[in-house]
Amino acid sequence: MTQQSSRRRFLKAAAATGALAGLNATVLAQGQNEEIILLGGYTRAWQGYRLPGGQEATDGGNPTLTLQRGTTYTLMWQNxxxxxxxxxxxxxxxxxxxxxxxxxxxxxxxxxxxxxxxNESVSLDISNGNVTGVGTGGGGNATGNQTGGQQSTESLVSETEIIAEQGAVQGVRFTATSEMAQYICLVHPNTMVGDVEVQSGGGTDNSSG
Ligand SMILES: [Cu+2]
Incomplete structure (x- = not known):
């Protein structure tokens, strides 16, 4: 516990001084509630385990992801x-x-x-592109230290690596834009494809000035 919080302080301090360029994007996620999407990857269809906005996960495959424009989502899926x-x-x-x-x-x-x-809020510890820990409930630790910095597009990819190990998990973070129309497995584009619906109705949360 103590070790973890001192490590967090270190990361925050590092980000504040800009000493570790490139770490900013990962530090942003610390201590804030995340919009998290969980999917299961099956050849027959994506399965929805945890959907954005408290949507009910259904038994049917390839659930529509309803996103708020400008909101950042962490999507993780398990093979x-x-x-x-x-x-x-x-x-x-x-x-x-x-x-x-x-x-x-x-x-x-x-x-x-x-x-x-x-509906339970979850916060993630993300460091250097690794999701290292999870906090649930409460959310009283919001520090208001979200700088809202735009990450460099150099680190962004248009498709992820193929993973084949059963049980393996892959994650991506992205910010919803109105051009998003569907999510897909490029190996199985006919069965593993679902709609993305992006709503623009003032859903962005820029509360931390
Ligand atoms: Cu696939």
Whole structure:
């Protein structure tokens, strides 16, 4: 506990001084409630485990992801059938959008989040592209220190690596834009594809001035 919080302080201090360029984007996620999406990757269809905005996860595959424009989402998916899958978000022309910040996620972190209620708030510790820990409930630790910095597009990818190990988890962070139309596994574009619906109705939260 003590170790973790001192480490957080270190990261915050480092970000504040700009001493560690490139770390800013990852530090931003610390201590704030995340919009988290959890999916299962199966050849027959994506399965919705935790959907944005408290939408009910249904048994049907390929759930529509309803997003708020300008909101940043952390999407994690677990390989369910040991077949190679990857993840991309496309526009209405079927072009992959280069908007994904890849994250490394351990399976136990995924399981932990998946065990929380869909309405329960979850915060993530993300460091150097690794999701290292999860906090649930409360949310009293918001520090108001979100600088809202735009991450460099150099680190963004238009599709993720294919992972084939059953149980393996992959994560991406992205900010919803109105051009997003669908999410897809490029290995199985006919069965693993679902709609993305982006709402623009003032849903952005810029509360920390
Ligand atoms: Cu696939």
């Amino acid at each position: 369910g059938d040991g077949v190679g899958h990857n993840f991309a978000i496309q526009d209405s022309q079927g072009e992959n959008l280069q908007v994904l910040e890849p994250l490394t996620v351990q399976s136990d972190v995924f399981e932990q989040i998946n065990g929380t209620g869909g």
